[in-house]
Amino acid sequence: MIRILPSALHRSLSRRLTGGLALSVLALGISTTALAEDAQDPIKVGILHSLTGTMAISESTLKDTMLMLIEQQNAQGGLLGRELEPVVVDPASNWPLFAEKARELLAQEEVDVIFGNWTSVSRKSVLPVVEELNGLLFYPVQYEGEESSENVFYTGAAPNQQAIPAVDYLMNEVGVERWVLAGTDYVYPRTTNRILEAYLAANGVGDDDIMVNYTPFGHSDWQNIVSEIKQFGSAGKKTAVVSTVNGDANVPFYRELANQGVDAADIPVVAFSVGEQELSGIDTAPLVGHLAAWNYFMSVDNDANYDFIDAWYDYTGDDEAVTNDPMEAHYIGFNMWLEAVRKAGTTDVDEVKDAIIGVSVPNLTGGYATMMPNHHITKPVLIGEIQDNGQFSVVWETPSTVAGDAWSDFLQGSRDLISDWRAPMRCGNYNVVEGSCGAGAAETVASE
Amino acid sequence: MGMFSAGRGLVGLVLAGLLWLSAGSALGASEASSAPDPGRGLLTELAEADYNGKKAVIDTIVASGDERSRRWLESLADGKLQRLKDSGDFVIVLRNRGREWPVVDALTFEDAGEVSRRALDRIRINNALRGYLDSSLALFDLRVDDPQARLVAARDLIGEVDESSVEPIARLLAEESDSDVVTTLELALAIQRLDQGDVEAVEVLAGNLDSRARAALSQASRSDDPTLAAAASEALTSIEQVLKINRAAETLYFGLSLGSVLVLAAIGLAITFGVMGVINMAHGELIMLGAYTTWAMQQVLPGQPGLALLLSIPAGFLVAALAGVAIERSVIQFLKGRPLETLLATFGVSLILQQLVRTVISPLNRTVVTPEWMSGSLMVNDALSLTLNRLYVLGFALLVFAALMLVMRRTRLGLEVRAVTQNRAMARAMGIRATRVDILTFALGSGVAGLAGVALSQLTNVGPNLGQNYIIDSFMVVVFGGVGNLWGTLVAGLSLGVINQVLEPWAGAVLAKILVLVFIILFIQKRPRGLFPQKGRAAEG
Numbered sequence: 010m011i012r013i014l015p016s017a018l019h020r021s022l023s024r025r026l027t028g029g030l031a032l033s034v035l036a037l038g039i040s041t042t043a044l045a046e047d048a049q050d051p052i053k054v055g056i057l058h059s060l061t062g063t064m065a066i067s068e069s070t071l072k073d074t075m076l077m078l079i080e081q082q083n084a085q086g087g088l089l090g091r092e093l094e095p096v097v098v099d100p101a102s103n104w105p106l107f108a109e110k111a112r113e114l115l116a117q118e119e120v121d122v123i124f125g126n127w128t129s130v131s132r133k134s135v136l137p138v139v140e141e142l143n144g145l146l147f148y149p150v151q152y153e154g155e156e157s158s159e160n161v162f163y164t165g166a167a168p169n170q171q172a173i174p175a176v177d178y179l180m181n182e183v184g185v186e187r188w189v190l191a192g193t194d195y196v197y198p199r200t201t202n203r204i205l206e207a208y209l210a211a212n213g214v215g216d217d218d219i220m221v222n223y224t225p226f227g228h229s230d231w232q233n234i235v236s237e238i239k240q241f242g243s244a245g246k247k248t249a250v251v252s253t254v255n256g257d258a259n260v261p262f263y264r265e266l267a268n269q270g271v272d273a274a275d276i277p278v279v280a281f282s283v284g285e286q287e288l289s290g291i292d293t294a295p296l297v298g299h300l301a302a303w304n305y306f307m308s309v310d311n312d313a314n315y316d317f318i319d320a321w322y323d324y325t326g327d328d329e330a331v332t333n334d335p336m337e338a339h340y341i342g343f344n345m346w347l348e349a350v351r352k353a354g355t356t357d358v359d360e361v362k363d364a365i366i367g368v369s370v371p372n373l374t375g376g377y378a379t380m381m382p383n384h385h386i387t388k389p390v391l392i393g394e395i396q397d398n399g400q401f402s403v404v405w406e407t408p409s410t411v412a413g414d415a416w417s418d419f420l421q422g423s424r425d426l427i428s429d430w431r432a433p434m435r436c437g438n439y440n441v442v443e444g445s446c447g448a449g450a451a452e453t454v455a456s457e
Numbered sequence: 458m459g460m461f462s463a464g465r466g467l468v469g470l471v472l473a474g475l476l477w478l479s480a481g482s483a484l485g486a487s488e489a490s491s492a493p494d495p496g497r498g499l500l501t502e503l504a505e506a507d508y509n510g511k512k513a514v515i516d517t518i519v520a521s522g523d524e525r526s527r528r529w530l531e532s533l534a535d536g537k538l539q540r541l542k543d544s545g546d547f548v549i550v551l552r553n554r555g556r557e558w559p560v561v562d563a564l565t566f567e568d569a570g571e572v573s574r575r576a577l578d579r580i581r582i583n584n585a586l587r588g589y590l591d592s593s594l595a596l597f598d599l600r601v602d603d604p605q606a607r608l609v610a611a612r613d614l615i616g617e618v619d620e621s622s623v624e625p626i627a628r629l630l631a632e633e634s635d636s637d638v639v640t641t642l643e644l645a646l647a648i649q650r651l652d653q654g655d656v657e658a659v660e661v662l663a664g665n666l667d668s669r670a671r672a673a674l675s676q677a678s679r680s681d682d683p684t685l686a687a688a689a690s691e692a693l694t695s696i697e698q699v700l701k702i703n704r705a706a707e708t709l710y711f712g713l714s715l716g717s718v719l720v721l722a723a724i725g726l727a728i729t730f731g732v733m734g735v736i737n738m739a740h741g742e743l744i745m746l747g748a749y750t751t752w753a754m755q756q757v758l759p760g761q762p763g764l765a766l767l768l769s770i771p772a773g774f775l776v777a778a779l780a781g782v783a784i785e786r787s788v789i790q791f792l793k794g795r796p797l798e799t800l801l802a803t804f805g806v807s808l809i810l811q812q813l814v815r816t817v818i819s820p821l822n823r824t825v826v827t828p829e830w831m832s833g834s835l836m837v838n839d840a841l842s843l844t845l846n847r848l849y850v851l852g853f854a855l856l857v858f859a860a861l862m863l864v865m866r867r868t869r870l871g872l873e874v875r876a877v878t879q880n881r882a883m884a885r886a887m888g889i890r891a892t893r894v895d896i897l898t899f900a901l902g903s904g905v906a907g908l909a910g911v912a913l914s915q916l917t918n919v920g921p922n923l924g925q926n927y928i929i930d931s932f933m934v935v936v937f938g939g940v941g942n943l944w945g946t947l948v949a950g951l952s953l954g955v956i957n958q959v960l961e962p963w964a965g966a967v968l969a970k971i972l973v974l975v976f977i978i979l980f981i982q983k984r985p986r987g988l989f990p991q992k993g994r995a996a997e998g
Contacts (some may be wrong), residue, residue, distance in 0.1 A: 014628075050908065061812055061815065061821075063922050063925075065815055065820035065921070066820050066821055066822065066921075066922075070821075071836060094633055124592070125646050141985060183584070183585070194967050216478065222965065222966075223966070223967055224966040224967065225966060225970060227922070227926050229916065229917040229918075229926060230715050230718070230958075231709075232711040232714065232715070232844070232847070232958070233961045233962055233966075234961075234966065236704075236711070236872070237962060239668060240808050242668070242672075243668035243671045243672045243675075244671075244672065244675050245671075245673065245674075245675040245676035245679070246676075257822070257922065260822065260917065260918045261917045264827075264846075268832065268833060268834055268845070268846060269834060269844060270833070270834065270842070270846075273584055273587075274584055274588040275669075277584060286821065287822065289822070291824065292824065292826055292827065295832070297582045298587055310578065312575065315574070315575050318557070322556065328554075328556060329553040329554060393578075394583065395582065396536050396553075397536075397554045398554055401551075402536055402579065402581065402582075404583040404584075412477045
């Protein structure tokens with residue numbers, strides 16, 4: 010019996026482990042856990058991602074990513090000699106339920122950290138709860154900015170880490186002079202497009218050369234809009250579409266583009282919400298050359314990335330599974346949190362919050378991500394062109410990493426604000442003109 | 458082999474290359490066996506150059522006359538020309554998914570087994586280079602025998618002609634026999650001449666509806682040369698007028714196409730809700746089941762998307778019909794005459810079905826491949842083209858409608874359905890088994906929803922949320938058309954589609970949708986029974 014058990018345990022564990030992990034590490038991991046006091050409680054990691062409802066399509070993958078990362082970490086001996094225990098809840102794509110589930114995680118389960126949320130509206134719903142109960146939230150998705158909370162760490166891109174560099178690329182490298190800003194009708198595209206309009210105007214693009222178009226969620230009939238884009242693009246100036254169209258609506262949008270013969274060489278579309286996962290629902294052969302701007306692509310040629318992908322293949326048991334940018338953001342966020350806890354020597358929220366600022370961990374694109382005082386991280390910006398296998402090929406990247414900017418420099422009311430959560434300032438919206446930590450200005454911007 | 462100076466430009470090089478190709482291919486082969494392969498040098502240059510440098514290398518490759526150059530350029534354009542990191546050898550990737558990729562040697566085209574993707578380095582290209590490659594390849598293709606291939610090549614050249622390629626294209630044009638290719642090449646040349654400020658080119662472009670011709674003209678109309686600017690503006694005005702008519706036709710087509718989708722989604726509901734009076738909130742999920750059947754069919758028959766799609770039509774009908782029968786037997790039959798409870802119960806069923814798909818299959822969208830014959834568009838003229846997938850769906854919707862009308866009007870089932878609908882008690886007294894009719898009617902309505910799913914799989918996402926996007930629209934169409942009237946559903950669906958598409962360009966998609974809803978609310982206030990109300994005593998019940 011006793012001799013059979015370890016090997017059975019080993020077999021069941023190693024089936025799920027990455028190929029890169031040596032057995033010795035495994036053995037070490039088990040023995041250190043055994044050495045530490047068995048009575049010690051595990052460290053609880055809350056996972057707040059929708060597993061049912063409309064957002065399950067995007068969020069359920071992130072839940073699996075977190076489970077995989079936690080499993081890997083436990084195999085390496087956990088954290089501070091304690092095991093990590095995932096606590097998964099399902100907020101069911103229901104925004105008010107996100108707040109309830111966050112409360113459940115913090116008050117009842119007493120988790121030490123939460124990784125979660127996808128949509129901005131769900132984050133806004135969770136925000137007051139996390140602040141009230143002094144939790145830690147790692148938010149892994151690109152978002153519109155104009156927010157900074159003491160309890161939230163934004164590991165996805167702010168607009169200056171995605172939208173602005175993408176427009177720069179089109180303007181300087183491709184020579185685009187005419188712009189279509191197409192988006193889904195909600196807060197992220199509207200704020201991003203306001204920032205972009207201001208940015209384009211500052212770069213001398215006239216109003217005639219900008220067309221703004223909003224569509225409802227899940228829009229499936231793109232005939233008219235694509236035809237309008239074609240017309241707009243036949244004015245003799247190089248035209249590009251900047252798309253903040255969300256999730257599901259992209260498939261019919263791209264299909265219509267392909268069917269109406271909008272070629273990437275004539276009118277390229279650069280998207281901020283289309284990644285490998287969205288493309289896995291379409292035949293990408295007619296879309297080759299259209300662009301996306303992210304901080305990570307699955308195709309990035311780098312051993313750390315290949316290791317991550319292989320681990321993901323093993324974990325999902327599917328060699329066609331894809332990885333994407335928010336998954337990398339969780340990878341970075343999780344490692345930053347581990348590092349901060351090790352640095353602080355405890356999982357106490359206040360100490361981890363202080364310890365994490367300045368922490369650097371490797372990202373999957375061959376560089377390092379650093380947590381900035383405004384709770385945003387440094388990221389490289391990559392522009393990729395869609396390939397026929399549903400992947401992106403990187404055609405351009407920023408020469409160095411870009412630090413996330415909580416408050417946009419291109420919006421009235423927001424450009425005077427900075428965020429710095431280090432002592433002694435400890436303020437998310439410090440107005441450098443008035444010289445005070447003013448909540449007033451921030452609220453006006455956020456509620457617009 | 459003599460190298461041509463790069464200054465003579467791309468096309469001169471292509472032609473020279475072609476001469477070499479025909480004259481000295483045997484020579485090239487014998488050279489390759491003794492001396493080191495010049496191809497390796499060329500590809501190394503290609504791999505190491507930056508984006509601009511690559512253009513020159515592409516020219517050199519074309520000029521080398523190597524008979525492998527076409528495949529090199531093609532695989533470069535596809536991103537499949539790659540280099541082994543350790544040995545520096547070049548390979549062409551055959552399949553770039555998963556961990557190990559099958560490759561062939563880029564110099565010998567012999568099978569080189571499978572290589573880990575970690576060991577490969579892609580030779581990078583961008584959109585600008587891809588365009589350059591396309592026009593290089595187009596010049597190869599202008600010499601093939603198939604006129605259709607020549608036409609495609611000629612189209613690729615529109616807007617891509619530069620100074621160096623004018624002369625060879627003109628020469629090819631003189632030899633060209635196909636009239637379509639001639640017109641296309643003339644257009645391509647005229648755009649280049651217009652860019653150079655040639656006023657006479659305006660005449661060639663006047664009346665042409667191609668968007669690149671228009672782009673060239675509007676650029677010329679902003680030119681400093683007043684005669685050129687005036688001529689270009691004049692030509693543009695006349696083009697605009699023709700375009701207006703085309704745009705109106707296009708909007709009508711868009712409207713009918715959207716309408717046909719609405720009709721397809723709603724027509725099953727017109728039977729279950731309209732004829733039977735059952736409010737089935739799970740109707741959308743029955744549509745979803747049809748779409749998933751298409752996906753499953755394509756998984757069973759990989760590589761034959763067209764056949765799979767055709768087989769999905771009966772399969773989708775059956776799957777959805779069976780699901781419909783299950784819902785009817787397990788839930789709806791116990792709630793007869795209690796619309797509110799039916800609504801709530803079927804809403805529950807819809808949530809269960811959605812989650813079932815999420816759990817059993819995946820919460821992610823599934824890829825449904827569009828067969829070749831359904832991709833692209835039918836060109837009516839340069840400004841008006843009808844997208845093929847939507848054209849097929851429009852035709853399919855009309856077919857389904859016609860078939861349904863036949864069933865309801867010409868078959869015994871249809872007769873019995875109408876009898877039970879009009880007076881249940883009387884029909885039973887006449888010996889009709891009302892329960893059996895209920896099951897069959899519900900199966901029919903559900904099956905038609907499955908057909909809608911098969912069609913929608915070609916237009917939109919196949920995912921667990923597919924049904925939700927269509928359920929509200931479906932009820933809207935049925936209520937607007939008049940409950941219990943199939944003609945009403947057809948007219949209502951098509952007209953709502955057209956209204957929506959007419960409003961969209963000036964109101965935007967969000968507002969257009971709201972306006973249509975407001976219109977329906979007002980309309981229902983005025984005529985509560987819809988466009989085609991049922992008349993007679995039956996309507997009172």
